[in-house]
Amino acid sequence: xxxxxxxxxxVASNLGIPTVDVGNPMLSMHSAREMCGSRDQPxxxxxxxxxxxLREQAAGLGIDADRLAIGGDSAGANLSASVLHSxxxxxxxxxxxxxxxxxxxxxxxxxxxxxxxxxxxxLPLERIRWYLDLYLPEGQDMTAPRFSPLYSTxxxxxxxxxxxxxxxxxxxxxxxAYAEALQAAGVPVELAAYPGQVHGFLNLTRILPQGTxxxxxxxxxxxxxxxxxGAAAGQVLSSASELARQASTLGDKVHEFLDRVRAA
Numbered sequence: 001x002x003x004x005x006x007x008x009x010x011v012a013s014n015l016g017i018p019t020v021d022v023g024n025p026m027l028s029m030h031s032a033r034e035m036c037g038s039r040d041q042p043x044x045x046x047x048x049x050x051x052x053x054l055r056e057q058a059a060g061l062g063i064d065a066d067r068l069a070i071g072g073d074s075a076g077a078n079l080s081a082s083v084l085h086s087x088x089x090x091x092x093x094x095x096x097x098x099x100x101x102x103x104x105x106x107x108x109x110x111x112x113x114x115x116x117x118x119x120x121x122x123l124p125l126e127r128i129r130w131y132l133d134l135y136l137p138e139g140q141d142m143t144a145p146r147f148s149p150l151y152s153t154x155x156x157x158x159x160x161x162x163x164x165x166x167x168x169x170x171x172x173x174x175x176x177a178y179a180e181a182l183q184a185a186g187v188p189v190e191l192a193a194y195p196g197q198v199h200g201f202l203n204l205t206r207i208l209p210q211g212t213x214x215x216x217x218x219x220x221x222x223x224x225x226x227x228x229x230g231a232a233a234g235q236v237l238s239s240a241s242e243l244a245r246q247a248s249t250l251g252d253k254v255h256e257f258l259d260r261v262r263a264a
Contacts, residue, residue: 043135044146047079048086055093070159071099074123074171074199075131078104081149081178088154101164102171102199103178105150107132107142111173120170123199128170150178155185164202167195 051070058065072080077100087094109128118125136147145152161182165175179191194201 044079044082044086047083051083051095052092065093066096068095069097069099070095071097071101071162073101073202074104077101078147078149081105081152082146084158085145085149085152085154088152088157094157094159097159098161100161100175100178101202102166102169103149103163103175104128104171105148105174105178107136107140107148109142111170111177113172113174114170117168117170117172120168120199123170125170150174150181152181155182155187158182158185158187160188162190162192164192165194166197166199166201167193168197169199171199 054061054063055065055068058068070080070083071077080098080100081103084094084098086092109125109132114125114128136142140147142148143151145154161179163175163179163182165172165179176191176193179189183189
């Protein structure tokens with residue numbers, strides 16, 4: 001659950017993972033709204049519809065509904081955590097594992113890292129506020145757990161979680177706080193902290209070699225979940241090296257752009 005320039009689509013497109021376009025859900029929006037809550041914004045109902053539709057039609061798509069993983073990076077991690085909150089609140093079917101890469105889980109935007117790194121060039125606070133304004137109505141309660149999963153009271157019983165955080169990222173505290181909240185609720189959690197890295201570094205392996213390490217770690221954790229709990233979809237993790245190569249290609253493009261900027 002992430003945009004086209006983020007980690008999730010690299011996994012989906014290059015490792016053969018079945019994907020679903022949340023803009024064309026396979027389940028009725030009515031059913032999804034019932035699961036999410038009638039006052040949810042349409043985008044959340046679409047995400048839930050895609051997930052529930054995938055489970056409903058898994059056999060016809062050639063995948064095992066009991067071996068699904070859910071995850072994303074940045075806003076995609078927020079959507080993933082929000083879906084899990086709504087599933088827990090409604091008694092819906094859980095995936096087997098969750099993968100949250102530098103998640104944004106507190107829409108109040110008042111953590112220490114958010115304030116100290118408010119001028120971060122890759123993800124400044126002003127831009128985060130702009131993103132939120134695009135889809136949250138004016139006057140929205142910023143602690144509502146469907147938008148700020150950190151405040152969910154439905155964390156217990158959620159699937160094992162792998163959470164990754166970057167130190168030079170305004171979302172550093174979000175990742176740590178959410179990992180702690182999940183762990184306090186009894187959820188098995190592994191937190192991978194990269195103090196020297198920036199938001200989005202998994203996509204920048206050419207100029208930030210730790211990105212490859214982090215990508216491989218994500219693959220290993222989901223792969224481990226698949227073997228221990230049946231946690232990943234089908235042939236999700238057949239080639240870690242291919243994912244690293246694709247991520248490196250994206251990093252190369254960024255590197256070339258920076259070279260052109262310096263030469264200008």
